[in-house]
Amino acid sequence: MKATVYVTIKQNVLDPQGTAVQGALHSMGFAEVDKVRIGKYLELTLDTTDRAEAEERVRAMCEKLLANTVVEDYRFELEG
Amino acid sequence: MKFAVIVFPGSNCDIDCYKAVEETIGQSVDYVWHTATDLSAYDAILVPGGFSYGDYLRCGAIARFAPVMAEVVKAAEAGKYVLGICNGFQILTEAGLLPGALLRNRDLKFLCHQSPLEVVNAATPFTNQYREGEVISIPIAHGEGNYYCDDETLARLQKNNQIVFRYASGGNPNGSVHDIAGICSERGNVVGMMPHPERAVSQLLGSEDGKRMFTSILNAWREQHDAAVNS
Numbered sequence: 001m002k003a004t005v006y007v008t009i010k011q012n013v014l015d016p017q018g019t020a021v022q023g024a025l026h027s028m029g030f031a032e033v034d035k036v037r038i039g040k041y042l043e044l045t046l047d048t049t050d051r052a053e054a055e056e057r058v059r060a061m062c063e064k065l066l067a068n069t070v071v072e073d074y075r076f077e078l079e080g
Numbered sequence: 081m082k083f084a085v086i087v088f089p090g091s092n093c094d095i096d097c098y099k100a101v102e103e104t105i106g107q108s109v110d111y112v113w114h115t116a117t118d119l120s121a122y123d124a125i126l127v128p129g130g131f132s133y134g135d136y137l138r139c140g141a142i143a144r145f146a147p148v149m150a151e152v153v154k155a156a157e158a159g160k161y162v163l164g165i166c167n168g169f170q171i172l173t174e175a176g177l178l179p180g181a182l183l184r185n186r187d188l189k190f191l192c193h194q195s196p197l198e199v200v201n202a203a204t205p206f207t208n209q210y211r212e213g214e215v216i217s218i219p220i221a222h223g224e225g226n227y228y229c230d231d232e233t234l235a236r237l238q239k240n241n242q243i244v245f246r247y248a249s250g251g252n253p254n255g256s257v258h259d260i261a262g263i264c265s266e267r268g269n270v271v272g273m274m275p276h277p278e279r280a281v282s283q284l285l286g287s288e289d290g291k292r293m294f295t296s297i298l299n300a301w302r303e304q305h306d307a308a309v310n311s
Contacts, residue, residue: 013228014255016184065145068138068174070181071228 001046003058005076007067008039042066054078081301083109084122086152086168088143093129093165093278100278101126104294114146119155124297127152129166129221129276139182139224140170149175161205161297162270166222169262169272178263178272179237180229182222186255190223194286195275196248197261201241204264205300206271209292215248216289218275220261225274227256227263234258240266245273 009015018036025033044061048054058076067074085097094111101109112119114132119125132143143149149171156162156177164172172178185191194217202212210216229237234257237243245262252259254274262273277290 012230013183014186016186016188016226016255020188065137065141068141068181070173070179071183 001048001051001054001078001080003044003046003054003076003078005042005044005058005062005066005074006039007042007062007072007074009037010071010073013071039072051078081105081107081124081298081305082122083107083124083126084112084119085109085126085128086114086148087111087128088114088130088132088146088171090132090134091128091130091167093167093276096276096278097126097128097165100281100290100294104281104291105298107298112148114143114148116148117151119148119151122155122160123301124161124163125152125155127162127164127168127171128278129168132167132171135167135224138170138174139167140172140174143167143171144174153177156265156270159267159269161300163206163293163297164270164272165276165278166225166274169274170224172270172272177270178265179233180227180257180263182224182274183226183228183255184224185222185226185253188223190221191225191253192221193219193253195220195253195261196251197245197275198248199244200246201244201264203241204244204268204271204296206264206293206296207244208299209296217287218277218280218290219286220253220275221279222254222274225256226254227260227274229257237263242266242268244271245275 017038022036062074199210202210246259264271277293280287280290
């Protein structure tokens with residue numbers, strides 16, 4: 001089974017990288033860009049076929065390690 | 081008094097911490113590898129700066145699960161002195177020993193220079209040799225030192241007097257909430273800070289204002305120890 005995890009900076013937390021990229025896009029003429037938020041994309045290959053178990057365990061991985069829930073949100077998708 | 085300096089793969093301020101303890105207070109100090117599973121022999125634990133585990137995923141995120149960290153948590157709960165500097169501060173927040181998180185600096189740059197700090201709380205075991213409100217000069221060296229916590233946590237930090245150091249007026253280098261440079265736990269025995277007091281222990285290094293952090297710890301330990309002996 002494959003898990004795809006997205007980790008994003010919480011909306012109320014400043015993202016200096018996103019702000020810098022937004023500035024770069026503006027200076028290149030992409031004036032329509034209002035806001036840029038940069039996050040992380042993780043692909044996990046799991047040695048299991050039990051979807052419910054995978055869901056529970058990937059959530060635990062996110063809570064414990066993959067995201068810092070003080071400043072980040074996460075969501076994930078399971079396939080296969 | 082016995083000090084431990086924790087060493088993770090990628091720590092690079094461990095020698096500075098070790099030498100600072102030797103030079104400033106001449107107490108016993110050991111390097112302790114991240115795989116250690118017993119810190120019971122130590123009175124104070126220093127979690128040094130650097131790039132533990134290459135800062136992969138997030139600064140301190142992986143170090144926080146090293147075997148020795150269970151012992152650091154135990155020591156903190158037992159009321160021992162725990163000081164996290166720079167990457168050590170990031171590790172302590174990841175471990176949940178201190179609230180908040182350290183984000184990328186506001187201007188994205190790695191900053192490495194002297195920084196004036198205001199001593200906000202001079203009553204902790206780490207700052208008892210300073211005066212409240214005193215401005216001291218300690219270097220910073222970090223790319224992710226932008227302290228963040230939510231409003232509720234900030235109010236709690238202020239109410240409990242847990243803000244130990246702030247960047248002195250007008251000198252916030254990294255965008256930290258409320259100019260915070262260092263905080264302590266509710267009990268005060270765990271301190272985390274981005275600036276490096278271990279790099280400010282001699283005029284040859286540009287400042288000796290960091291010395292008193294080490295004499296403070298020894299002083300606090302002696303007071304506690306003598307009280308125990310006399311009671």
